[in-house]
Amino acid sequence: xxxxxxxxxxxxxxxxxxxxxxxxxxxxxxxxxxxxxxxxxxxxxxxxxxxxxxxxxxxxxxxxxxxxxxxxxxxxxxxxxxxxxxxxxxxxxxxxxxxxxxxxxxxxxxxxxxxxxxxxxxxxxxxxxxxxxxxxxxxxxxxxxxxxxxxxxxxxxxxxxxxxxxxxxxxxxxxxxxxxxxxxxxxxxxxxxxxxxxxxxxxxxxxxxxxxxxxxxxxxxxxxxxxxxxxxxxxxxxxxxxxxxxxxxxxxxxxxxxxxxxxxxxxxxxxxxxxxxxxxxxxxxxxxxxxxxxxxxxxxxxxxxxxxxxxxxxxxxxxxxxxxxxxxxxxxxxxxxxxxxxxxxxxxxxxxxxxxxxxxxxxxxxxxxxxxxxxxxxxxxxxxxxxxxxxxxxxxxxxxxxxxxxxxxxxxxxxxxxxxxxxxxxxxxxxxxxxxxxxxxxxxxxxxxxxxxxxxxxxxxxxxxxxxxxxxxxxxxxx
Ligand SMILES: Nc1ncnc2c1ncn2[C@@H]1O[C@H](COP(=O)(O)OP(=O)(O)OP(=O)(O)O)[C@@H](O)[C@H]1O
Numbered sequence: 001x002x003x004x005x006x007x008x009x010x011x012x013x014x015x016x017x018x019x020x021x022x023x024x025x026x027x028x029x030x031x032x033x034x035x036x037x038x039x040x041x042x043x044x045x046x047x048x049x050x051x052x053x054x055x056x057x058x059x060x061x062x063x064x065x066x067x068x069x070x071x072x073x074x075x076x077x078x079x080x081x082x083x084x085x086x087x088x089x090x091x092x093x094x095x096x097x098x099x100x101x102x103x104x105x106x107x108x109x110x111x112x113x114x115x116x117x118x119x120x121x122x123x124x125x126x127x128x129x130x131x132x133x134x135x136x137x138x139x140x141x142x143x144x145x146x147x148x149x150x151x152x153x154x155x156x157x158x159x160x161x162x163x164x165x166x167x168x169x170x171x172x173x174x175x176x177x178x179x180x181x182x183x184x185x186x187x188x189x190x191x192x193x194x195x196x197x198x199x200x201x202x203x204x205x206x207x208x209x210x211x212x213x214x215x216x217x218x219x220x221x222x223x224x225x226x227x228x229x230x231x232x233x234x235x236x237x238x239x240x241x242x243x244x245x246x247x248x249x250x251x252x253x254x255x256x257x258x259x260x261x262x263x264x265x266x267x268x269x270x271x272x273x274x275x276x277x278x279x280x281x282x283x284x285x286x287x288x289x290x291x292x293x294x295x296x297x298x299x300x301x302x303x304x305x306x307x308x309x310x311x312x313x314x315x316x317x318x319x320x321x322x323x324x325x326x327x328x329x330x331x332x333x334x335x336x337x338x339x340x341x342x343x344x345x346x347x348x349x350x351x352x353x354x355x356x357x358x359x360x361x362x363x364x365x366x367x368x369x370x371x372x373x374x375x376x377x378x379x380x381x382x383x384x385x386x387x388x389x390x391x392x393x394x395x396x397x398x399x400x401x402x403x404x405x406x407x408x409x410x411x412x413x414x415x416x417x418x419x420x421x422x423x424x425x426x427x428x429x430x431x432x433x434x435x436x437x438x439x440x441x442x443x444x445x446x447x448x449x450x451x452x453x454x455x456x457x458x459x460x461x462x463x464x465x466x467x468x469x470x471x472x473x474x475x476x477x478x479x
Contacts (some may be wrong), residue, residue: 010214010444013074014066014204016048017059019259021066021266024219024249024316027283031246032217033072034284034305037298044211045077046142048204050197054091054260066266068125070276071298076211084211089203096198097257099206099236100159100191108235109191111147111157112139134187135160159192161232169227174215174244174307181227189228204231209238217307220245221256239474244307247287257317264317273345274373277332278325295328301379326370345372351380364453380464381443382458388444388473395446396474399437403427404471407438411463416452441470 013029015021021029036043045067051056064079076082086092103109112135123133123146137146140162151157167183191202198206204225208216223245233240248256269279275296284301285291289309296304329382333341339358343349349372353361365378380386388396398402406426413419423438424430439451442458442465 002343008214009036010044010212011040012046012066012208012211012213013072014046014048014207014218015063016051016054016259017056017063018051018054020139020262021063022257022259022262023264023266023269023279023283024257025063026066026070026257026266026279027286028217028219028246029067029072030070030280031288031305031307031310032215034302035215035217035307038305041067041214042075044082044213045074045087045457046207046211047078047090048200049088049090052090052197059182060088062267066270069270070266070280071146080267080326089198089207092203092207092264095210096192096203096206099299103161103191103235104159106235107162109159110140110142110187111151111163112188112190113142113150113155113157113159117244117461122357125262132185132187134185134380135189137188139296142187156194158190158194159236160188161191161228163188163228163231169200169230171226171230171243173226174217174242175310176223176245176312179223179226183231184226184374186231190246191232199367201225202232205240206236207236207308208237209233212435213241215244216241217244218248219248219256221248234432237388244310245414246310247312249286249317250314251317254316255372256314264319267278269322269383273341275329275341278329281325281328282322287311287313295325295332323370330366334386335359335363335366338366342369342372342375345377349376349379351378352383354383354462360457364457368449378443381445381448383462386444388440388470389446391446392440392444393473393477395400395437395440396470397477399433399440401474402440403429404467404474407441408464408467408471409465412460414471416455419455442466456464 011032013032015025015029030056033043035041045064047060049060060078064077067074073079076084076087078087081087101111116463119135122414126133141161148159163183163186165184168180169183170178170180173179189201190199192198226243226245230240250256251263266279270276280298280301281296284296284305287310288305289311291305292300330338336359339362342362343358361379361382365375367470368378403423406423408420409426410419410422413422420438421428423434427434435451436446439448440446442451442454442463448454455463
């Protein structure tokens with residue numbers, strides 16, 4: 001085992017492989033990763049697949065791909081191993097059994113034979129009476145003999161932790177500050193289900209402690225688990241991590257994003273062509289006050305990360321805000337890299353853009369493209385066969401065939417300035433009256449990238465082709 005330096009910060013992300021990772025999960029992962037990286041510590045990935053019915057190896061592989069794509073690398077995990085494995089809960093059964101046995105032997109836990117319907121009815125009665133719906137303690141007082149007899153007879157039993165009365169459980173939440181919960185409000189809680197599987201809060205807390213996790217940042221959907229997990233770890237004599245609870249990300253409808261509903265999936269952003277740096281820059285700011293306004297590379301992002309600056313209000317995920325960070329991310333790509341990004345997201349581009357002109361194309365259209373599919377639209381406009389847009393047709397008709405003939409005659413001019421001078425001399429048009437129909441002819445639209453760059457990009461052949469197409473079109477229409 002690697003010696004663990006004193007005070008090393010160890011954080012983790014512990015998803016269930018039950019669906020596609022959404023941006024809320026991703027922000028929780030990012031914050032945990034930033035906390036470890038800021039301190040030069042370690043970041044672990046643990047797969048919480050105890051719910052066998054909902055867990056799926058395909059989801060596990062996909063969520064690892066999503067995390068890697070986001071640049072969140074882990075120092076220990078199911079694929080890379082590490083000194084605290086296994087890193088899938090489904091393979092940690094023996095460790096849980098040992099902990100159950102210790103709790104039972106110490107009298108800190110007891111088997112509970114209550115049927116779920118009875119418990120549900122008791123909860124409903126408690127709620128109706130305005131009391132917290134906690135376990136009434138029916139099986140807490142069963143003698144060891146009686147419990148043993150029922151177990152031997154094959155009666156299904158859950159295992160509950162005995163919660164001491166009259167205690168105050170206190171923790172210093174990394175985000176919410178001091179929290180205190182009275183143990184009397186908790187009731188004895190299930191740590192092993194009647195089917196033998198460990199309860200979420202049990203496996204989760206035991207693993208954090210056994211894996212040496214020092215700081216847990218997780219969604220506030222887990223805040224009710226924390227006092228229970230602290231009690232449990234105390235009973236096991238294990239050192240608890242410090243917990244911090246992040247407000248959940250909510251969607252446009254105000255509901256927390258959820259994996260099981262397939263909300264705002266990271267994979268969908270990747271497939272659309274968003275860049276990981278753009279997603280990181282957006283997520284790093286959601287709910288985190290006092291962030292620098294500009295683009296942040298991971299190191300600077302980690303240096304400025306501070307759980308105490310995370311707000312308490314739910315943060316809204318707004319896909320529109322991604323556009324700003326995508327623009328920033330694209331501006332950081334050189335022309336070759338931009339072209340490669342376009343081609344990955346829109347493979348049809350390779351057949352549309354003439355060989356050898358990819359980088360020049362990317363340079364010409366970069367300010368007009370946020371996603372690869374928009375690059376494909378520009379390639380179609382420059383080299384495709386599609387019809388011009390109505391405003392372009394109107395501009396061409398307004399300029400007339402004589403204008404396009406003059407433009408054709410100037411198509412071999414090496415740059416737009418010289419071409420414009422020749423067209424102006426032949427037609428008397430200048431300024432907008434010249435550039436608008438010229439743009440309409442070359443691109444089939446009336447706005448877009450700088451025309452001089454497009455002129456150069458098309459080359460004499462491409463320009464002639466586009467101008468001839470335009471001329472044919474308006475001749476056809478005036479027949
Ligand atoms: N909407 C959300 N915003 C921020 N964090 C979230 C959100 N939903 C879940 N998380 C956090 O993501 C981490 C992984 O949780 P988990 O795998 O259970 O995801 P989940 O979206 O709750 O899944 P499911 O929908 O399958 O219950 C946890 O720390 C959880 O608190």
